[in-house]
Amino acid sequence: MNARNPHYRIDPFDLRLFTAVADTGTITAGARAVHLSLAAASARLQALEQAVGAALMQRAKTGITLTDAGRTLLRHAGRLQREMEALHAGMAAHAHGVRSTVRLLCNTAAISEHLPPLLGPFLAAHPDIDVELRELDSQDVLFAMRQERADLGIVADHVATEGLNTTPFREDGLVAVLPAAWSRRLGVRKAGLAFAQLLAQPFVGLPSEAGLSRFLQARALQHGRGLHHRVQVQGFDALLQLVADGVGVAIVPALTARRLGRPGVFVAPLAEPWARRQLLLCFGNSEDITPGAAALLTALRPTTWPR
Structure with a gap:
């Protein structure tokens, strides 16, 4: 990889593209996710690698594998995209009334069995809070939480949760x-x-x-x-x-x-x-949690809702 280009500034769109490629595992699927042609996506990724001065991924016919530099960039990209989304949401709130969105990732059992009877009363009681709900396996939930791409997560206790706060959720x-x-x-x-x-x-x-x-x-x-x-x-x-x-x-x-x-x-x-197994409710540093996420965390704690 050539030396870093000091005149290039990382485009937020390139970070979106890079994150999409990392999430999907291939440049083709990542390009499709952000509505780019494969050629345009490849050129932008090469420019991004030139900008940071390091290879971000190893390319193969079966897909891509992130390098150490790529994993570092992905961690920062998740944080920057989250902050940009918060900025846009905050600006929109001034025009349309204050709202917040809580991103909740969870495994199959949580999304199909445990959450439906809990989310209805919560959303009815908090008309200013939206919940973005997505199903992933427990390992992927933890990965996204550590990349700061979600506010709360629910995982099975067979995975290592170091670096996150946890509280029991349900058997x-x-x-x-x-x-x-x-x-x-x-x-x-x-x-x-x-x-x-x-x-x-x-x-x-x-x-x-x-x-x-x-x-x-x-x-x-x-x-x-x-x-x-x-x-x-x-x-x-x-x-x-x-x-x-x-x-x-x-x-x-x-x-x-x-x-x-x-x-x-x-x-x-x-x-x-x-x-x-036991399901665990995971969250990051309490000082960084948004008011909407804190409200949902309180509502989901087992002391609030009977088993």
């Missing part, structure tokens, strides 16, 4: 659901099914990008194999129906299995320690 166990006729074949015992026992069976799952799907694939790879999905569907209701129809097995939050239980579905505990 969140995972269970296996399988066609009732398969329970004897799989030899279900009171102690529960081992995850490895299920790996030889066809699965029904959520889309590949869902946090729970990514978590389960990672666990399967630890056993040296992936999950064979017969079909992947958008929601737990359709998933449980397919299990009842004998299509395959699935792993879902215990609360989901109780809420959507139906004839023909057998629910079995999982023997793995990772299936008995």
Whole structure:
């Protein structure tokens, strides 16, 4: 990489492009996300690397990998974009009345089971606060929190949360659901099914990008194999129906299995320690938290809402 160009000033749009490339993993997808052609995006990224005087990413046919310099820039880019968004929101507030947006990232169980009954009363009580809700797996939630690209996060306690403040949110166990006729074949015992026992069976799952799907694939790879999905569907209701129809097995939050239980579905505990987990509510430095995020944090604490 050539020496830094002292006459070039980093364009905020280039930071948006760089962040999009880092998030999507490829220059093509990143360019599409910010509505640029591939050629224009590549030229802007090269100029950005020239500006900082260091390679920001390693390029390959399968995608990009950030260098140490790229990870440093991504951390600062997230903070700068957040400040710019706050600036725009603050200016708009003068014209349209004071509002705030709280960015909340969470895993599949939180977004599907625990948050819906909590967010409604909160939003009704705070008409000046909007909540931007996004589902990610727990590792990605933590990464975004450390990059200051979210205000609050909800993660499972199997991940390392160093550098963030945490408070317990909800208990969140995972269970296996399988066609009732398969329970004897799989030899279900009171102690529960081992995850490895299920790996030889066809699965029904959520889309590949869902946090729970990514978590389960990672666990399967630890056993040296992936999950064979017969079909992947958008929601737990359709998933449980397919299990009842004998299509395959699935792993879902215990609360989901109780809420959507139906004839023909057998629910079995999982023997793995990772299936008995706690959800944690994560946030950054208390002195930096916005009033809107502080209000939502207070509303989500378990002392405020019964389990």
